[in-house]
Amino acid sequence: MGKTKLKDVLTAEVARIDKAQIAKRHERVIEGFTDEPCPRAVIGGKKYHLFNSNDYLGLRFHEKLREAEEEASRKYGAGPGAVRFISGSMFIHQELEKEIASFHGREDAMVFSSAFAVNMAVIHCMIKGQSKDSLVENSTLVISDQLNHRSIIDGIRVAGLPRENKAIFKHMDLDDLRRVLEENAGKFKRALVISDGIFSMLGEAQDIKKLQEVIDAFDDKYEQGVLSIIDDAHGVGCYGAGGKGCEEMFSGKCDLLIGTMGKAFGADGGYVTGDKEYIEYLRESAATYIYSNPISPGTAGAALAALRVIQSAEGKKLLETLAENVAYFKDEIKKAGFTLAVESDHGIQPILIGDAEKTKALTNALFDASFIVTNINYPVVPKGADEIRVQLSSLHQKEDIDAFIAACKEAWKLIL
Numbered sequence: 001m002g003k004t005k006l007k008d009v010l011t012a013e014v015a016r017i018d019k020a021q022i023a024k025r026h027e028r029v030i031e032g033f034t035d036e037p038c039p040r041a042v043i044g045g046k047k048y049h050l051f052n053s054n055d056y057l058g059l060r061f062h063e064k065l066r067e068a069e070e071e072a073s074r075k076y077g078a079g080p081g082a083v084r085f086i087s088g089s090m091f092i093h094q095e096l097e098k099e100i101a102s103f104h105g106r107e108d109a110m111v112f113s114s115a116f117a118v119n120m121a122v123i124h125c126m127i128k129g130q131s132k133d134s135l136v137e138n139s140t141l142v143i144s145d146q147l148n149h150r151s152i153i154d155g156i157r158v159a160g161l162p163r164e165n166k167a168i169f170k171h172m173d174l175d176d177l178r179r180v181l182e183e184n185a186g187k188f189k190r191a192l193v194i195s196d197g198i199f200s201m202l203g204e205a206q207d208i209k210k211l212q213e214v215i216d217a218f219d220d221k222y223e224q225g226v227l228s229i230i231d232d233a234h235g236v237g238c239y240g241a242g243g244k245g246c247e248e249m250f251s252g253k254c255d256l257l258i259g260t261m262g263k264a265f266g267a268d269g270g271y272v273t274g275d276k277e278y279i280e281y282l283r284e285s286a287a288t289y290i291y292s293n294p295i296s297p298g299t300a301g302a303a304l305a306a307l308r309v310i311q312s313a314e315g316k317k318l319l320e321t322l323a324e325n326v327a328y329f330k331d332e333i334k335k336a337g338f339t340l341a342v343e344s345d346h347g348i349q350p351i352l353i354g355d356a357e358k359t360k361a362l363t364n365a366l367f368d369a370s371f372i373v374t375n376i377n378y379p380v381v382p383k384g385a386d387e388i389r390v391q392l393s394s395l396h397q398k399e400d401i402d403a404f405i406a407a408c409k410e411a412w413k414l415i416l
């Protein structure tokens with residue numbers, strides 16, 4: 001009987017979500033992909049061009065990744081069999097960690113099941129940072145960019161800090177960050193500054209060099225320093241001339257860099273990389289690393305193959321093609337009369353629509369014309385900033401982009 005009441009409460013919550021038209025559970029299920037140069041997704045027997053995938057280099061379809069996945073799976077088994085410290089640590093995991101560290105010019109790296117899992121553990125661990133008897137939780141100040149990803153917000157939430165230990169700086173506003181650091185200097189033993197590298201809603205890039213300069217200026221004003229944690233999930237693999245993300249783009253370096261292998265790497269899983277003291281400590285304390293399975297050996301093999309492709313001449317070409325596609329798209333969509341919400345040179349390009357109903361109508365019309373994009377509405381973006389998020393890939397051909405823009409123009413005529 002009690003559970004009937006619970007089910008009523010849960011059903012009412014789902015009904016509220018449906019009424020607000022923010023439901024996410026009606027997923028479009030992909031039945032397969034065509035084998036064209038830019039594979040199209042097959043849904044309900046019809047072919048669709050994806051302009052909303054994080055696979056910015058198209059690596060998930062790369063033969064080297066598929067072969068490496070199969071080879072690792074044959075060698076080690078389909079799954080890890082246990083968590084890392086029991087018997088789930090394979091040579092392929094270690095090899096991947098070493099190559100991630102070297103790719104980002106760091107001493108060590110740790111691989112997790114996802115970047116979400118990295119944030120959940122790393123933020124919490126860097127807040128406490130000592131043995132149970134000498135917790136310093138209340139002496140850490142966490143400073144987070146206003147528009148950070150949900151995994152960072154939840155990572156801070158699970159740490160359960162009192163309100164006064166948490167601060168937010170205005171989105172990408174380094175003067176505001178400086179103000180927060182200044183106001184709190186001497187009050188806390190340690191500060192953590194956490195930010196996305198690329199912000200996924202608009203494709204904006206945090207200038208890591210300038211951010212780090214602000215942080216460094218305050219490092220000796222906190223007994224244990226100011227630690228920077230950058231989650232560059234959308235930047236690693238596809239941003240910067242060598243695909244090393246925002247650090248490379250801005251010639252900056254943070255203390256702990258978090259990335260995912262589930263976007264530009266075309267595989268799956270998350271990682272954190274940094275100095276060995278941080279990583280050794282995290283291997284001893286990060287719950288989602290210690291008590292949760294690592295990625296499967298096959299996925300580790302695919303991610304390692306991706307890392308090698310990205311660093312090869314072929315990878316350089318893929319990165320150049322992505323940059324060309326982004327530049328081409330930006331020019332052509334503006335010529336077609338649309339406005340971009342921000343100027344970004346990342347694969348994420350937001351078309352500003354400014355009205356929730358119109359974004360939905362445009363997304364639906366594009367779907368009917370066989371193109372899939374994502375509409376982003378309030379409260380994810382401010383009121384009046386509703387947008388269509390377009391994500392470009394190295395695999396998009398010029399004619400795909402032309403066809404997409406023509407479809408946008410046609411659809412817009414019907415909406416106006």
Ligand SMILES: Cc1ncc(COP(=O)(O)O)c(C=O)c1O
Pocket residue numbers: 113114115116117149151196200231232233234260261262269270
């Ligand atoms: C900034 C950021 N961090 C973390 C994630 C989650 O990545 P993963 O799918 O590896 O958990 C995302 C994905 O949307 C992201 O944009």
